[in-house]
Amino acid sequence: MSLKSKALVFNLISFGVLFILFRVGIGIVLPLPYLPLLIGSAVLASFSAPKFLEKDNALYIKLPWKKAAIKL
Numbered sequence: 001m002s003l004k005s006k007a008l009v010f011n012l013i014s015f016g017v018l019f020i021l022f023r024v025g026i027g028i029v030l031p032l033p034y035l036p037l038l039i040g041s042a043v044l045a046s047f048s049a050p051k052f053l054e055k056d057n058a059l060y061i062k063l064p065w066k067k068a069a070i071k072l
Helices: 003-029 032-048
Strands: 049-056 058-062
Touching: 003 032, 003 049, 003 058
Parallel strands: none
Antiparallel strands: 049 058
């Protein structure tokens, strides 16, 4: 599996896990209708999910609260 494929899979997994956590968490705290709950959870998950990057044949992770990427 190439590094670009691994980065894509890690990005999808991290987004999916955060999306489900936000959806369940917001759904418990605020009883919102279905569509606003999904949209809000997707926006929060996309802003707070770590980004995995492939650069110079190495895998890097960019955390939302850090400016520089960290090599894995």
